[in-house]
Structure formats: structure tokens, C-alpha cells
Amino acid sequence: MTEKIKVALLGAGNVGSQAARILVEDNATLAERIGAPVELIGIAVRDTQAARHWDADPALYTTDADALIDAADVVIELTGGIEPARTRILRALQAGKSVVSGNKALLAKHGVELQAAADASGAQLSYEAAVAGAIPILRPLRDSLAGDRVTRVLGIMNGTTNYILDQMDTTGASFADALKDAQDLGYAEADPTADVEGHDAASKAAIVASLAFHADFTIDDVHVEGITGVSAEDVAAAEADGYVIKLLAVCERDGEGVNIRVNPTLIPRSHPLAGVHGAFNAVFVQAENAGELMFYGPGAGGAPTASAVLGDFVSLARRLVLGGPGVPDTSYVQLQATGLGNIVSRYSVGLLVEDKLGVLSNLTRILTEHGISVESLRQSSPEDGTAMIRIVTHSAKDSDLRRAIAVIDGLDTVREITSVIRVENN
Amino acid sequence: MTEKIKVALLGAGNVGSQAARILVEDNATLAERIGAPVELIGIAVRDTQAARHWDADPALYTTDADALIDAADVVIELTGGIEPARTRILRALQAGKSVVSGNKALLAKHGVELQAAADASGAQLSYEAAVAGAIPILRPLRDSLAGDRVTRVLGIMNGTTNYILDQMDTTGASFADALKDAQDLGYAEADPTADVEGHDAASKAAIVASLAFHADFTIDDVHVEGITGVSAEDVAAAEADGYVIKLLAVCERDGEGVNIRVNPTLIPRSHPLAGVHGAFNAVFVQAENAGELMFYGPGAGGAPTASAVLGDFVSLARRLVLGGPGVPDTSYVQLQATGLGNIVSRYSVGLLVEDKLGVLSNLTRILTEHGISVESLRQSSPEDGTAMIRIVTHSAKDSDLRRAIAVIDGLDTVREITSVIRVENN
Numbered sequence: 001m002t003e004k005i006k007v008a009l010l011g012a013g014n015v016g017s018q019a020a021r022i023l024v025e026d027n028a029t030l031a032e033r034i035g036a037p038v039e040l041i042g043i044a045v046r047d048t049q050a051a052r053h054w055d056a057d058p059a060l061y062t063t064d065a066d067a068l069i070d071a072a073d074v075v076i077e078l079t080g081g082i083e084p085a086r087t088r089i090l091r092a093l094q095a096g097k098s099v100v101s102g103n104k105a106l107l108a109k110h111g112v113e114l115q116a117a118a119d120a121s122g123a124q125l126s127y128e129a130a131v132a133g134a135i136p137i138l139r140p141l142r143d144s145l146a147g148d149r150v151t152r153v154l155g156i157m158n159g160t161t162n163y164i165l166d167q168m169d170t171t172g173a174s175f176a177d178a179l180k181d182a183q184d185l186g187y188a189e190a191d192p193t194a195d196v197e198g199h200d201a202a203s204k205a206a207i208v209a210s211l212a213f214h215a216d217f218t219i220d221d222v223h224v225e226g227i228t229g230v231s232a233e234d235v236a237a238a239e240a241d242g243y244v245i246k247l248l249a250v251c252e253r254d255g256e257g258v259n260i261r262v263n264p265t266l267i268p269r270s271h272p273l274a275g276v277h278g279a280f281n282a283v284f285v286q287a288e289n290a291g292e293l294m295f296y297g298p299g300a301g302g303a304p305t306a307s308a309v310l311g312d313f314v315s316l317a318r319r320l321v322l323g324g325p326g327v328p329d330t331s332y333v334q335l336q337a338t339g340l341g342n343i344v345s346r347y348s349v350g351l352l353v354e355d356k357l358g359v360l361s362n363l364t365r366i367l368t369e370h371g372i373s374v375e376s377l378r379q380s381s382p383e384d385g386t387a388m389i390r391i392v393t394h395s396a397k398d399s400d401l402r403r404a405i406a407v408i409d410g411l412d413t414v415r416e417i418t419s420v421i422r423v424e425n426n
Numbered sequence: 427m428t429e430k431i432k433v434a435l436l437g438a439g440n441v442g443s444q445a446a447r448i449l450v451e452d453n454a455t456l457a458e459r460i461g462a463p464v465e466l467i468g469i470a471v472r473d474t475q476a477a478r479h480w481d482a483d484p485a486l487y488t489t490d491a492d493a494l495i496d497a498a499d500v501v502i503e504l505t506g507g508i509e510p511a512r513t514r515i516l517r518a519l520q521a522g523k524s525v526v527s528g529n530k531a532l533l534a535k536h537g538v539e540l541q542a543a544a545d546a547s548g549a550q551l552s553y554e555a556a557v558a559g560a561i562p563i564l565r566p567l568r569d570s571l572a573g574d575r576v577t578r579v580l581g582i583m584n585g586t587t588n589y590i591l592d593q594m595d596t597t598g599a600s601f602a603d604a605l606k607d608a609q610d611l612g613y614a615e616a617d618p619t620a621d622v623e624g625h626d627a628a629s630k631a632a633i634v635a636s637l638a639f640h641a642d643f644t645i646d647d648v649h650v651e652g653i654t655g656v657s658a659e660d661v662a663a664a665e666a667d668g669y670v671i672k673l674l675a676v677c678e679r680d681g682e683g684v685n686i687r688v689n690p691t692l693i694p695r696s697h698p699l700a701g702v703h704g705a706f707n708a709v710f711v712q713a714e715n716a717g718e719l720m721f722y723g724p725g726a727g728g729a730p731t732a733s734a735v736l737g738d739f740v741s742l743a744r745r746l747v748l749g750g751p752g753v754p755d756t757s758y759v760q761l762q763a764t765g766l767g768n769i770v771s772r773y774s775v776g777l778l779v780e781d782k783l784g785v786l787s788n789l790t791r792i793l794t795e796h797g798i799s800v801e802s803l804r805q806s807s808p809e810d811g812t813a814m815i816r817i818v819t820h821s822a823k824d825s826d827l828r829r830a831i832a833v834i835d836g837l838d839t840v841r842e843i844t845s846v847i848r849v850e851n852n
Contacts, residue, residue: 022573022715032759033572033640128570134716136562136570144554144562146459146744147448147736214459272722275701289448289733290560290723296698297719307715310573315753318572324750327741333458 004037005317008072010044010065010088011079015102015129017053018306019076024056030310034317042068053302066091074317076309077101078129086110093117093125098320100312102129102305108203108219111210124319124326126312131204132157132281134304135297136311141211141285148287150212152252154267154424157204159279159299160188160195161227161247165264166277168235169244175230187279197226198247198262205249208283209260212251214332217260221337225263234350234419237390238266241376243348244274248424257336259343266348266423341399346375346423348392349405352416355387359413363389366411370404372396386415392423430463431743434498436470436491436514437505441528441555443479444732445502450482456736460743468494470505479728492517500743502735503527504555512536519543519551524746526738528555528731534629534645537636550745550752552738557630558583558707560730561723562737567637567711574713576638578678580693580850583630585705585725586621587653587673589613591690592703594661595670601656613705623652624673624688631675634709635686638677640758643686647763651689660776660845663816664692667802669774670700674850683762685769692774692849767825772801772849774818775831778842781813785839789815792837796830798822812841818849 009020023030023040031037043056044065062068065088069075075092077099079085085106092099094117101107107114107130118125128138132155141150156162160182167178179196182188194200202222209217227247238245243266251260267274272294276282281299286292298304319326353359364374373394381387393401401420409417435446449456449466457463469482470491488494491514495501501518503525505511511532518525520543527533533540533556544551554564558581567576582588586608593604605622608614620626628648635643653673664671669692677686693700698720702708707725712718724730745752779785790800799820807813819827827846835843 018715026573026575029575030573134713135719136566139565139570140562143741144565144734144737146740147452147456147738148733149452149455272701275698287560287733289444289729289736291727291730293561293721293723295719295721298717301717303715304717307574307713308570310715311570312573314572315569318753322751322753325748327744327748 004039005034005320006039006041006071006073007313008042008044008068008075009040010075010077010085012043012045012052012061013078013080014053014302015305015309016043016078018302019078019309020056021054022306022310030314033314035321036317038317041072044068069097070095073097073320074313075099076313077103078309079103080105082106082109086114089114090117093121093123096121096123098124098316098326100309100316101125101127102309103127104130104200104203104207108206111207111218112216122325124316126316127207128312129305129308131207132283132295133297133299133301134307135281135283135295135299136308137208137283137295138211140295141208145285145287145290148289150285150287152250152286153208153212153283154273155205155208155249155283156246156273156276156281157249157283157299158195158201158247159281160192161201162276162281163187163279164196165227165230165235165245165247168230168232169239172232172236174232175228196228198224201247201249201262205251205260205262208249209251209258212285213258213335215258215335216332217258217337221260223261223263223340227264229419230264231418233388234421237350237378238348240378241392242269243267243423244269245421246273248273250424254338254342257338259338259340261340264421266421341397343398344395345398346393346395346425347401348390348419348421348423350418351389351391351408351414352418353387353389354413354415355381355385356413359387360389362411362413363391363408366407367393367404370400372400372404430465431460431746432465432467432497432499433739434468434470434494434501435466436501436503436511438469438471438478438487439504439506440479440728441731441735442469442504444728445504445735446482447480448732448736456740459740461747462743464743467498470494495523496521498523499746500739501525502739503529504735505529506531508532508535512540515540516543519547519549522547522549524550524742524752526735526742527551527553528735529553530556530626530629530633534632537633537644538642548751550742552742553633554738555731555734557633558709558721559723559725559727560733561707561709561721561725562734563634563709563721564637566721567634571711571713571716574715576711576713578676578712579634579638579709580699581631581634581675581709582672582699582702582707583675583709583725584621584627584673585707586614586618587627588702588707589705590622591653591656591661591671591673594656594658595665598658598662600658601654622654624650627673627675627688631677631686631688634675635677635684638711639684639761641684641761642758643684643763647686649687649689649766653690655845656690657844659814660847663776663804664774666804667818668695669693669849670695671847672699674699676850680764680768683764685764685766687766690847692847767823769824770821771824772819772821772851773827774816774845774847774849776844777815777817777834777840778844779813779815780839780841781807781811782839785813786815788837788839789817789834792833793819793830796826798826798830
């Protein structure tokens with residue numbers, strides 16, 4: 001066996017604690033697979049006395065992250081947030097130390113800068129844990145599909161929102177009740193904003209799009225819409241038409257560019273993603289030659305995410321032992337992130353209208369004038385002089401649909417546009 | 427860009443033709459991703475005049491495989507069969523040329539020899555296409571889960587048999603009718619033996635087990651049972667109990683060893699593998715930390731399998747361009763393949779018996795004497811003095827179950843044991 005590999009761990013939260021546990025408890029197996037002894041030399045934390053999910057030797061905890069990084073061969077960053085994570089990772093990479101990170105927010109914002117620092121010093125940077133927890137998705141996109149051309153990625157990449165939408169679908173619960181249920185079970189945080197507004201999924205979408213299309217995208221390239229506006233009525237209407245509503249991250253070729261969006265989406269119940277229940281994640285990939293692939297598994301959780309972290313660690317440590325340069329992430333090309341205007345899809349539109357003669361023909365006339373044809377239309381009339389209308393359109397350009405909706409919204413007979421949700425075909 | 431990478435292709439069948447097409451049509455993209463120009467320098471075939479699925483420049487075809495190998499930097503072997511594929515791959519590896527192969531039969535039989543030849547010369551050997559077509563499964567097992575401990579792999583790894591069983595399940599067809607249907611549609615060959623007897627899946631199981639458990643296994647370590655004995659009645663009885671029958675490759679920890687088997691298996695309809703229809707493949711992986719993962723996609727077909735081949739090619743070509751040694755497949759450990767005797771699972775047993783008083787109590791008494799308890803028992807009585815009995819047992823040792831079945835088979839009142847099928851729990 002060659003020289004020992006010294007590992008610095010930054011962070012001892014849910015994932016960090018599990019990574020520490022595996023580094024200690026499975027040390028012999030890791031060493032065998034890497035071909036060198038491995039030593040966890042320290043764990044950088046803000047408070048060395050805090051309670052942990054798993055307690056390492058107390059002597060390992062330190063508040064001096066910089067000194068720990070300087071003493072290590074490999075740095076595992078599991079603190080989350082932009083700073084001080086960014087500065088610390090740069091410190092490691094610039095010193096030629098390889099880094100494993102699970103920090104999706106940081107990578108979606110500053111991934112280009114971090115990768116450049118790694119390439120400049122010959123260090124390796126891996127972050128499988130940043131997307132979809134334990135599910136291997138970044139390596140398959142980068143390596144296994146390297147000889148193919150990805151055309152579209154559809155991902156359920158946030159377990160909290162999938163749990164909420166699944167509850168709404170199976171029990172008929174409202175968004176508020178399903179959210180409360182998710183919070184009671186620990187699937188959602190007290191402040192659920194990052195999950196339910198789609199920001200968490202948007203970070204992952206930017207990372208996935210970069211690897212899938214071999215180009216640089218950041219979270220600022222992602223169009224985001226959360227699930228707070230999804231009502232029990234939307235879910236029931238989708239079910240009646242054979243669909244289920246999921247918060248999908250969609251990354252797809254759009255002419256010469258790539259469109260990246262996170263939004264509530266209707267998918268047919270026969271679609272493989274429709275069967276992804278609870279807090280599970282799944283990523284559905286379409287490629288020119290491979291066809292349709294799906295990757296499914298736990299999208300979060302300490303041990304599953306730590307599994308992805310340790311997989312990255314073993315892979316890059318093997319390379320350290322063998323010598324020679326790491327394989328840089330990809331040869332990137334220039335690709336523009338596109339706006340939503342040219343995106344063509346079907347839409348499910350919900351409206352609350354006055355229950356009067358001529359309202360329907362007015363609606364369909366306006367849609368037709370904007371080049372939008374109606375695939376199905378259903379109406380239900382409460383006894384209060386109003387009617388709920390649900391229209392599913394044929395494929396239409398987003399910009400045409402938005403213009404038609406603006407006109408419809410101005411009609412005297414329309415009380416409210418209750419929802420506009422994209423429908424993904426297979 | 428660095429020097430050109432010269433590629434020799436062996437075989438121009440379904441997959442070979444598609445690999446040639448991609449190497450020619452997507453040449454610029456491949457070169458960009460690898461960081462060096464790529465040239466397909468020749469295609470070794472038995473008959474240079476044969477019709478192809480895709481026709482390359484006629485000047486590329488040659489019958490002199492050895493000369494082609496000697497002139498190449500990388501060899502892609504897509505001929506199938508043991509010889510001459512084995513000798514040719516060894517010739518390439520011994521000369522330090524990296525090899526991509528999709529030859530499952532060869533790798534399941536002589537994988538150890540081929541890997542040793544690669545390691546000896548520092549060449550790379552990749553074979554993602556040998557298992558489950560386009561689905562990236564070998565790289566995730568080898569790299570992404572390298573820091574985890576796989577406990578069990580369940581795979582639907584043969585599209586032909588999945589198509590047949592799916593037809594039987596959805597239409598109630600007999601095995602013979604579903605097989606004929608599969609043959610008419612091109613999913614099954616005129617001689618379907620390798621598929622329906624489980625040999626094809628067994629090759630893949632040996633390869634998957636080797637990577638999942640970081641040990642050497644060959645097809646001789648796999649217990650194989652095909653689907654020719656699965657009747658429409660078996661399928662209907664499974665459905666009545668909430669199960670579906672799949673031909674599963676199962677690789678699991680068995681004490682200090684690993685048990686590898688391919689056999690028809692009942693799985694609950696709620697299991698993710700139950701939703702894998704038609705000729706699709708899927709691999710379900712359980713690991714200590716990652717939990718449950720599933721990989722899903724087309725398990726065969728020219729273009730999907732060629733996608734996996736080209737993914738391997740780009741990955742190893744990147745390494746050639748960068749220099750430095752390739753990462754050997756794993757650090758292997760010694761693990762015994764185990765017999766079936768100690769395997770514990772539930773069983774579904776079908777019997778045709780005389781419709782007489784006391785038959786049932788006799789059966790349950792014999793099972794109890796062998797330490798086997800009954801989970802459910804259903805009986806249907808045709809009007810001819812016989813009865814069909816379907817027993818699902820609680821977990822039992824395979825050896826106990828076999829002994830009980832032998833005793834039952836000797837009873838005067840038992841006309842026939844119609845089926846003994848394992849039930850996999852979640």
C-alpha cells in the first residue's frame with residue numbers, strides 16, 4: 001500500500017456525521033478499495049460541543065477549518081451555503097488538494113469558478129451528492145452518456161415537494177395540510193421556502209444541465225416556479241384527465257440553446273416518473289441513441305447522501321494513488337440558456353368564471369385567435385352562479401399562451417385564472 | 427488537440443453497425459469530448475459484402491481482424507461469442523491497446539483472464555454495454571457505490587423474457603403464445619433458448635455480481651432456471667395474490683459468500699421492478715448506506731447498446747489523451763459463490779391434487795414437519811375430481827423446502843407439483 005490519504009471533513013450535520021461514521025467504521029474496506037490507508041484527520045465545525053447525529057472521537061472536532069484543510073490531502077465539504085464554503089474549497093483546490101462537495105447551492109452559483117480552480121492546479125472536484133442524494137446521476141451523465149447526445153432531462157429532484165404533491169394526489173389534501181404533514185414527519189423544514197418555491201430543485205437543475213449538455217449553466221439560467229399555487233382542485237382535475245402533478249426540473253434542447261426550468265407539471269400516469277412516490281427522487285433522461293433512461297432512489301437523508309460522498313471520495317482517491325491527472329469534468333461548449341417564450345408544450349388552465357351563456361365560446365375564440373387549440377375542456381358548476389373550467393390545450397408556444405391568458409384575464413366574466421400548469425408529453 | 431485516436435471495430439451486426447454510424451456521423455462531437463481527433467480505421471467482418479444495418483465506407487470493411495487490431499489504438503469488440511473474440515481481445519490488451527467490449531458471454535466466462543491481461547499491460551478494459559444495454563449500471567456499481575456496501579442486486583436483465591412474462595401477465599396468454607408473439611415482433615430469436623432458459627441473464631448476473639461485490643464470479647457460479655415452466659395458471663395465481671412474475675437475476679450476500687441466481691420470481695406489484703414492462707430492463711440495487719436505487723432503460727437494441735459502447739470509448743479515450751494509468755476495475759477480495767441450500771425466501775407452490783378429504787391437512791402437516799409455515803393457501807376445484815392448490819409459504823430455507831416438496835411429490839393424492847417459484851420480499 002502507498003502513503004496514507006489524510007481526509008479533512010468540513011461540517012458535522014446530518015450528512016457530515018454519516019460521512020464521518022463511514023470513514024471511521026468502514027475504514028478498512030475503503031482503504032482496500034482505494035489501495036492506500038485512509039485517515040479522517042479532523043472535522044471542522046462551528047461549535048465543538050454541539051450534539052451530533054453520530055459522534056466521532058471528540059479530539060477530531062476543530063473550529064480551525066483552514067488549518068485542517070492545510071494538513072489534508074483531500075477535503076470533503078458538507079457545510080452548505082455559499083460562504084465560507086466557497087473560500088475554503090478554493091483554498092483547498094488552489095493548493096492542489098482534491099475536493100468532494102455536496103453543496104448544491106454553491107455549485108449552482110460558483111461551479112465554473114471552482115472547476116477552473118481545480119483544473120488550474122490539477123486537483124479533482126466531485127459533487128455527486130449535490131444532486132438527488134444517493135442516486136448516481138452526475139457520473140452517468142458525464143461518463144456513461146459521453147458518446148451520446150442528451151436531448152432532455154426530466155427530474156423529480158426535491159423530496160419535500162414530491163412528498164407534498166404525492167400526499168395531495170393520494171389523499172386529496174390541500175397544499176397547506178400536506179405541507180404541515182411533511183413538516184410533522186420531518187420531510188419539510190419549519191421554513192419550507194427553499195423547497196416549496198423550487199429554489200432547491202433549481203440549483204440541482206443547473207448542475208444537471210451543465211453535465212448533460214456539456215456547457216456552463218448557473219442557477220440564474222433557471223426559470224423557477226414553486227408549488228405553493230397548486231390547489232387540491234388542480235390535483236383532482238389532473239387525476240380526472242389521467243395525469244399527476246409533479247414538481248419537475250426540465251432541461252431540454254431548445255433550438256441552438258438549452259431551456260432549464262423548474263415548475264409544477266402534469267405528466268401522464270403511465271410515465272415512469274408518475275410512479276415516484278413519497279420523498280423519493282428520480283431523473284428521467286432522453287438521449288439520441290440510448291433512448292429513455294431513468295435513475296431512481298432516495299433523494300436525501302444522511303446515510304444515502306453520505307454514500308454518494310464516499311463514492312466520489314473513493315474514485316478520486318484511487319486516482320491519487322495511481323498518479324496521473326484526473327479526468328476533467330468535460331470539454332465544455334458554448335450554449336445559451338433560453339427564455340420560456342419559445343417553449344412549446346401543452347397547458348392545463350383552470351378558470352373560475354361567471355356561469356353565463358357565451359362564456360365558453362368567448363374563451364375558445366380568444367385561444368383560437370392566439371393560435372391555440374383546445375384538446376379537452378371540462379366544466380363544473382357550483383350552485384353559486386360561478387363555474388370552474390379546466391382546459392387542456394394542444395401544444396402551444398409559451399408566449400402565445402401567456403398573451404391569450406392576459407386577454408382572458410381581462411374579461412368581465414372571468415373571476416380568476418386559478419392555474420396555468422405545463423403538461424409534459426412522454 | 428493531441429494525436430489522433432485510431433479505432434478498430436470488430437463486428438458489424440446490429441450494435442456494431444450503430445457504433446460505426448456514431449463514430450462517423452458524430453465524429454466531431456466525440457473528438458471534442460475526448461480532446462483529440464478520432465478515426466474509425468476499419469471494421470473487421472466475416473464477409474465484406476454482407477448487408478448491414480448501416481453501411482460505412484466499403485473501404486473500411488476487412489476480413490483481416492489481426493492486422494486491423496495491430497494498426498489501432500483502441501479496439502471495440504462487438505462480435506459476440508467466445509472465440510475468436512477472446513483471442514482477439516487478448517491480442518489487443520497484451521499490446522497495451524484499450525478495449526471496449528459488449529460481449530457478455532465472453533466476459534462472464536473469461537473476464538478474470540481479460541482483466542488480468544489489461545492490468546498487466548496498463549490497458550483499459552470497459553464493458554458497460556454487456557449488461558442491460560444502454561442503462562449505466564456497471565460504472566455506478568464500480569464507482570458511485572465504491573464507498574458503500576452493496577447487499578443485494580435484483581435485475582430484470584433480459585428483455586425477451588420480460589416481454590413474454592409481461593404479455594402473459596397483461597393478456598393471460600400461455601408461454602407458447604407469448605413466445606410466438608415475441609418472435610413475430612423480433613423480440614425473440616427463432617431459437618430462443620439462450621433467453622428463455624436464462625443463460626443470457628446468467629452471464630449478466632455474473633458480471634454484475636463481480637462489480638457489486640468486488641470479487642470474481644463467472645457464469646459457472648450462477649444457479650439458472652428459465653421461464654419455460656411458467657404457466658398461465660402461475661401468472662394468474664400470482665396476480666390474485668398481488669404479485670407479478672419476473673425473471674430476476676438475484677445477487678445477494680449470503681453469510682460470508684454471495685449467492686447468484688437467475689429464476690422466475692414473484693415480486694409484489696408495489697415493487698418498482700413490477701412496473702418494468704415490455705422489453706425494458708431495470709436493475710434494483712440495495713446498499714447499506716444508499717438504500718434502494720433503481721436504474722431503468724432499454725436493455726437491448728442497436729442504438730441504445732451502441733450508446734453504452736461509445737460512452738465507454740469516450741471515457742477511456744479521455745484517459746489516453748490525458749496520460750497516466752487507467753483506474754483498474756477494483757481491488758478484488760475473495761468471496762465464495764454459495765449454493766442455493768441456505769437461501770431463505772418465501773415460495774409459491776402450485777399443486778394438482780385429487781379433490782379428496784384430508785389432502786390439504788396432509789400437505790400442511792408435511793410442510794410443518796419440515797419447519798415451513800403457510801402464509802396463504804387457495805384452492806380451486808375443476809369438476810373432474812382434481813383440485814389446483816396454490817400455497818405461499820413464509821420464509822423457508824431452500825433445502826427444507828426441497829425436502830418437503832420431495833415428500834409431497836411422493837403422495838398418492840398429488841398428481842403433479844406444477845410449480846415452485848421464489849417470492850422476493852421488498
